[in-house]
Amino acid sequence: MKSLSYLNKYLLKYKWRLLFGFLFIAVSNIFGAYMPLIVGDAVDEMILIQQKADTRDQLWGIAWSVFGLYMLMSLGKGLFLFFTRQTVIVTSRYIEYDLKNEIYNQYQKLTYNFYKKNNTGDLMNRISEDVSRVRMYLGPGIMYSVNLVALFVIVVYQMIAINPEMTLYVLLPLPIMSFLIYRVSSRMNRESEAVQRQQSWISTLVQETFSGVRVIKAYSREKETTEQFNTSSEAYKNKSMRLTLTNSLFMPTIMLLIGISTIITIYIGILLTYEGSVTPGNIASFIFYVNMLTWPFASIGWVTSLVQRAAASQERINEFLNEQPEITNSNTTALNVEGKIEFKNVSFTYPYSGITAIRNVSFTVKPGSSLAILGKTGSGKSTIVNLLTRQFDPQSGEIEIDGQNLNSINLEQFREQIGVVPQEVFLFSDTIGNNIRFGMGKEDVPQETIEKAAKAMHVHHNIIRFKEGYNTVLGERGINLSGGQKQRISMARAIIRNPKILVLDDCLSAVDTETEEIIQQNLKSIMHDKTSLIISHRISSIRECDHIIVLENGSVIEEGTHESLLKINGYYTEMYEKQLLEEKSTTD
């Protein structure tokens, strides 16, 4: 329950709206509490009149006055019930909106490690399902609890005024009813969670089947996949059946308990009428009052299990909200990147795998020059990019940008001035134009600028071949691009921002050598006064770089220019010769 105290700041934010809501609850209950009195008084008056001779007109008179008064009270109660929902329930919706935004902002602040630790389903659940459960506490939970208190005070006050003894007997079964409803609703919640879990499992299964449909078909595994789906579906059906059975018990339990309370009221009422301490009209009023109290009492059980669920959900939400981002932007002073990069004895071990990806790596890239990183797969090349973009901080050594430690400069502005093309291309399910425009952030980018970037990356001629050109939608239900086209669009996204430092992480691997050459020529003129860091397996892509480092198992084993490295006659030369041979055999 302690976890829910996190929401107090929001309750305080909307305190006036809530206080008005509570006032409206009280007023609507005052109107409601008069209704049984009107009926009770009318019953007593009718009995009195019936004992006289000419009663017809008088009975009609009472009927009309009951009708008028009852309507008035109903309207008053209804109107204030409307105001209650417009304040309390609306507040819960406002808080739901605020909380979702807070969680989403926190997600944006958290670093790569956090995303590695938690799966996407979990992240989605906490911002959607968990927030919805918390809202049930903030809306219906609070509303029904306040309503119960207000109704109890007002109604019990009226009942005691009529007959304290009868009040005591009539109220006795209500706590038992709350307990029974609590048990039924707890069971309902447990079962509905099991159904939801099974549903998410089916969704994951189906989604994977759709994404991997080509692999499934290629390996002829349709039968197994269908069987797996059928088993999960069967489990879902059984869980749903159990939930339906419990759901069916909910209303009959309430009806039975209301019935029992009404019978007790009539029985006790008749006994007390013999004694002369209550009138038939009082019994009628009590029957109304008992019916008015039963649902709010039943709701105690329902609200209790609802609050328990909300507390568990809020605890999960708090776990993420309390997570401290490992990388923070400590400096907000303006930054103008010149482009000098320096790694000084940098070592880094990935926190979860414990793999030491780079060891004592040192290099310097002067502003406006280019550095290439070459090495076998898993040698630590992408790790250098991860460290340069501050996805992680190294455990030892220093990374400097223009002579300042990377940890101490304005990270946001630094990232704004570099262009990174990651190894794994990611394009959004949006138009091609918007995917390239993404590199410029919120700015309004003219179409010519987008086309210029696409032309430089030699992909414009591919784009205009699509019917919708730059407005072609990619991804789900959109067009799929070839690997090379995706890479070039992703590069256009990086160069459109005119970066001071350009980082290309093996992003031309799916492009043929002829196209690669054209792109390189274009890059040369775009980046002539800027710094570039190029990672590649192909020596043809990097031979013209000002400096080349060769990595093996995270350490620099060779470095120099293309010519000086060939003179060493080591790993670089070996790779070069191998690639020359491969090239020759494909051209022969």
Ligand SMILES: Nc1ncnc2c1ncn2[C@@H]1O[C@H](COP(=O)(O)OP(=O)(O)OP(=O)(O)O)[C@@H](O)[C@H]1O
């Ligand atoms: N996020 C991560 N968490 C844990 N270990 C990682 C992570 N990323 C990489 N590694 C490990 O660090 C080592 C270096 O990986 P890195 O991606 O830097 O290599 P690379 O030289 O870029 O390889 P490739 O050429 O195949 O892209 C590898 O052993 C890899 O398994």
